[in-house]
Amino acid sequence: xxxxxxxxxxxxxxxxxxxxxxxxxxxxxxxxxxxxxxxxxxxxxxxxxxxxxxxxxxxxxxxxxxxxxxxxxxxxxxxxxxxxxxxxxxxxxxxxxxxxxxxxxxxxxxxxxxxxxxxxxxxxxxxxxxxxxxxxxxxxxxxxxxxxxxxxxxxxxxxxxxxxxxxxxxxxxxxxxxxxxxxxxxxxxxxxxxxxxxxxxxxxxxxxxxxxxxxxxxxxxxxxxxxxxxxxxxxxxxxxxxxxxxxxxxxxxxxxxxxxxxxxxxxxxxxxxxxxxxxxxxxxxxxxxxxxxxxxxxxxxxxxxxxxxxxxxxxxxxxxxxxxxxxxxxxxxxxxxxxxxxxxxxxxxxxxxxxxxxxxxxxxxxxxxxxxxxxxxxxxxxxxxxxxxxxxxxxxxxxxxxxxxxxxxxxxxxxxxxxxxxxxxxxxxxxxxxxxxxxxxxxxxxxxxxxxxxxxxxxxxxxxxxxxxxxxxxxxxxxxxxxxxxxxxxxxxxxxxxxxxxxxxxxxxxxxxxxxxxxxxxxxxxxxxxxxxxxxxxxxxxxxxxxxxxxxxxxxxxxxxxxxxxxxxxxxxxxxxxxxxxxxxxxxxxxxxxxxxxxxxxxxxxxxxxxxxxxxxxxxxxxxxxxxxxxxxxxxxxxxxxxxxxxxxxxxxxxxxxxxxxxxxxxxxxxxxxxx
Amino acid sequence: xxxxxxxxxxxxxxxxxxxxxxxxxxxxxxxxxxxxxxxxxxxxxxxxxxxxxxxxxxxxxxxxxxxxxxxxxxxxxxxxxxxxxxxxxxxxxxxxxxxxxxxxxxxxxxxxxxxxxxxxxxxxxxxxxxxxxxxxxxxxxxxx
Numbered sequence: 095x096x097x098x099x100x101x102x103x104x105x106x107x108x109x110x111x112x113x114x115x116x117x118x119x120x121x122x123x124x125x126x127x128x129x130x131x132x133x134x135x136x137x138x139x140x141x142x143x144x145x146x147x148x149x150x151x152x153x154x155x156x157x158x159x160x161x162x163x164x165x166x167x168x169x170x171x172x173x174x175x176x177x178x179x180x181x182x183x184x185x186x187x188x189x190x191x192x193x194x195x196x197x198x199x200x201x202x203x204x205x206x207x208x209x210x211x212x213x214x215x216x217x218x219x220x221x222x223x224x225x226x227x228x229x230x231x232x233x234x235x236x237x238x239x240x241x242x243x244x245x246x247x248x249x250x251x252x253x254x255x256x257x258x259x260x261x262x263x264x265x266x267x268x269x270x271x272x273x274x275x276x277x278x279x280x281x282x283x284x285x286x287x288x289x290x291x292x293x294x295x296x297x298x299x300x301x302x303x304x305x306x307x308x309x310x311x312x313x314x315x316x317x318x319x320x321x322x323x324x325x326x327x328x329x330x331x332x333x334x335x336x337x338x339x340x341x342x343x344x345x346x347x348x349x350x351x352x353x354x355x356x357x358x359x360x361x362x363x364x365x366x367x368x369x370x371x372x373x374x375x376x377x378x379x380x381x382x383x384x385x386x387x388x389x390x391x392x393x394x395x396x397x398x399x400x401x402x403x404x405x406x407x408x409x410x411x412x413x414x415x416x417x418x419x420x421x422x423x424x425x426x427x428x429x430x431x432x433x434x435x436x437x438x439x440x441x442x443x444x445x446x447x448x449x450x451x452x453x454x455x456x457x458x459x460x461x462x463x464x465x466x467x468x469x470x471x472x473x474x475x476x477x478x479x480x481x482x483x484x485x486x487x488x489x490x491x492x493x494x495x496x497x498x499x500x501x502x503x504x505x506x507x508x509x510x511x512x513x514x515x516x517x518x519x520x521x522x523x524x525x526x527x528x529x530x531x532x533x534x535x536x537x538x539x540x541x542x543x544x545x546x547x548x549x550x551x552x553x554x555x556x557x558x559x560x561x562x563x564x565x566x567x568x569x570x571x572x573x574x575x576x577x578x579x580x581x582x583x584x585x586x587x588x589x590x591x592x593x594x595x596x597x598x599x600x601x602x603x604x605x606x607x608x609x610x611x612x613x614x615x616x617x618x619x620x621x622x623x624x625x626x627x628x629x630x631x632x633x634x635x636x637x638x639x640x641x642x643x644x645x646x647x648x649x650x651x652x653x654x655x656x657x658x659x660x661x662x663x664x665x666x667x668x669x670x671x672x673x674x675x676x677x678x679x680x681x682x683x684x685x686x687x688x689x690x691x692x693x694x695x696x697x698x699x700x701x702x703x704x705x706x707x708x709x710x711x712x713x714x715x716x717x718x719x720x721x722x723x724x725x726x727x728x729x730x731x732x733x734x735x736x737x738x739x740x741x742x743x744x745x746x747x748x749x750x751x752x753x754x755x756x757x758x759x760x761x762x763x764x765x766x767x768x769x770x
Numbered sequence: 771x772x773x774x775x776x777x778x779x780x781x782x783x784x785x786x787x788x789x790x791x792x793x794x795x796x797x798x799x800x801x802x803x804x805x806x807x808x809x810x811x812x813x814x815x816x817x818x819x820x821x822x823x824x825x826x827x828x829x830x831x832x833x834x835x836x837x838x839x840x841x842x843x844x845x846x847x848x849x850x851x852x853x854x855x856x857x858x859x860x861x862x863x864x865x866x867x868x869x870x871x872x873x874x875x876x877x878x879x880x881x882x883x884x885x886x887x888x889x890x891x892x893x894x895x896x897x898x899x900x901x902x903x904x905x906x907x908x909x910x911x912x913x914x
Binding site: 448 | 779780783787790794795797798799803824841864867868
């Protein structure tokens with residue numbers, strides 16, 4: 095079974111090359127037979143990659159440690175659940191996983207468009223098969239073949255790094271990869287538009303749902319990663335600006351920009367070159383993130399001994415795509431001319447454009463900070479690094495501008511906003527923002543950034559609530575409906591718009607949660623059983639934690655020490671929590687399992703920082719039960735996860751095709767462009 | 771309104787971002803050195819001891835010990851390429867889970883007058899690869 099997997103990769107490679115050539119040649123010559131052959135090759139490559147993926151999963155489930163990849167990420171006693179996720183636990187499997195997801199999306203695209211958008215499809219197939227061929231070449235020739243054998247059979251595998259043995263870590267990579275790979279579809283259509291010369295908005299209309307799907311997965315993938323870091327890394331935060339995190343943020347920033355700027359092209363026929371550039375940039379960044387996250391390139395500034403050949407292969411691939419795309423864009427420049435101009439700074443176009451520039455600015459700052467050590471070493475021979483202080487300093491102001499634009503963009507008028515339009519839409523929200531800032535000032539909050547965030551959040555939420563209110567009220571009056579049905583129908587009539595507003599609400603919650611970090615409280619204490627530690631929440635109450643005792647046990651994969659603490663809130667018992675440390679024997683590694691007590695407003699986060707006696711039977715000797723705990727109160731942190739849920743609901747509303755749109759797409763075929 | 775004013779806006783955003791990045795880097799950057807480079811810098815210019823730096827190296831196996839007081843960690847760090855270059859480190863905080871007395875670490879702090887590196891932060895460097903090398907596995911086969 096496993097040997098079959100490698101065989102499948104070897105067959106998939108020539109077929110993907112075949113499909114690429116058939117797509118381009120068939121498109122160029124208008125030969126239906128070649129085009130059809132290219133399209134069918136997509137299904138075949140998907141089937142072969144699916145076989146390869148199943149083969150790897152099978153090797154994990156059956157403990158085939160003669161394969162280096164399996165031995166490196168599994169062991170006999172590993173939970174089946176984690177063995178199932180072995181496919182994406184490391185670089186080699188991830189590359190197969192990436193390819194199979196892309197092949198899947200490519201197959202869906204080919205199927206969806208079997209009777210429409212025919213002028214794009216040959217080139218779309220060519221581009222997608224080209225990307226697949228590249229990944230297959232990497233897999234088979236760059237020293238990362240997941241089917242590589244060790245030449246001996248280890249008694250057991252190395253085990254999966256215990257920090258990866260967490261629910262969120264099993265779903266974070268696949269969700270992120272879904273986002274990365276789905277983005278290849280808009281990219282392929284953009285390139286097809288450049289090749290076949292249909293440079294109007296058709297490629298955007300065809301792929302905007304893909305764009306949204308990709309964005310949806312990217313966003314959730316990033317949030318799941320934050321959740322993992324928060325629960326598993328045990329330092330109370332969820333984002334550390336490390337190169338791997340930054341790499342996943344970069345395509346998100348540019349994809350978010352693209353998501354907004356395509357609306358300008360659809361509505362006003364502007365920004366055509368810009369959108370082409372954004373789709374290219376985002377695609378390149380998804381590739382960059384794919385190889386950076388698993389290559390360890392940036393961390394290893396000083397130990398370049400690692401396998402870096404794969405980095406050069408990826409850079410060469412990105413370089414050729416970049417050059418080819420830029421050449422195509424320049425070649426098609428006459429067709430990409432703007433149909434309109436920006437009339438005023440006070441217009442929706444300008445607000446969206448500003449949003450784009452700011453998002454790109456953020457992406458530039460993050461990219462620059464991430465690769466700065468490499469760049470400075472290359473040019474001065476002296477590695478200089480920047481850490482979280484740099485990223486926070488640059489990105490907090492940028493983030494606040496974006497937050498403000500979230501409120502301004504959706505309601506400011508197209509073309510040119512009048513004074514009346516501005517006053518009508520923004521007077522009340524601005525007042526609300528000011529009131530909220532006033533309240534927090536009165537409560538004693540003095541952090542400027544946090545206050546600004548709270549004020550802007552109130553502003554944005556008021557804008558959105560007003561929009562919903564106005565729309566519902568108008569509909570209720572005109573159609574004579576009750577408010578409930580009116581709201582449902584309102585959203586149903588223009589899912590993209592109202593879904594987008596709901597996404598904005600989720601985003602606002604997440605920003606508010608970020609600002610909450612400014613009020614974090616942390617206490618560390620050495621404790622013997624019976625002793626207590628007190629920590630004051632920024633919301634005014636105090637927690638008193640009493641250390642009840644510690645117990646130890648030997649589990650299948652690890653030894654564990656569990657400390658029990660009872661919790662009082664303002665002298666009232668509210669239950670207890672446990673916080674633990676585990677020693678994974680196969681990996682010889684200690685892991686902290688944080689104790690978290692979540693409420694809507696804050697998390698009580700307890701880390702077992704140290705245990706006096708890891709060796710002995712701690713349960714028996716009261717003198718050896720001394721521990722060190724670190725207690726944190728993390729205000730508003732849960733709002734990230736709530737915001738994520740709201741954002742998911744909003745995205746799904748925006749994605750769901752309305753009955754009307756379904757009818758329209760069935761009736762009006764392919765040449766109709768435009769619409770909103 | 772014509773494109774001229776529009777370009778002013780574009781350039782404005784670019785300038786603001788550049789300004790933020792530029793000042794951000796110059797205010798927050800730290801030298802990222804190997805132990806060998808750190809020793810050379812200190813030798814050359816003793817005032818370098820007061821400058822915050824980032825150093826990456828490997829914990830010398832067997833040198834880890836707990837110091838007096840809670841969460842005081844003492845160990846030696848060596849240069850990965852020149853293992854003969856070592857220095858002592860004191861770190862007073864919670865160690866990352868991945869810390870063992872043979873891991874690669876990245877320390878941020880100051881090289882004090884007493885030739886002990888006072889680490890403010892300590893990161894371990896197994897990063898995102900989380901991968902065992904064939905050598906590790908071979909070692910395992912012999913061991914078992």
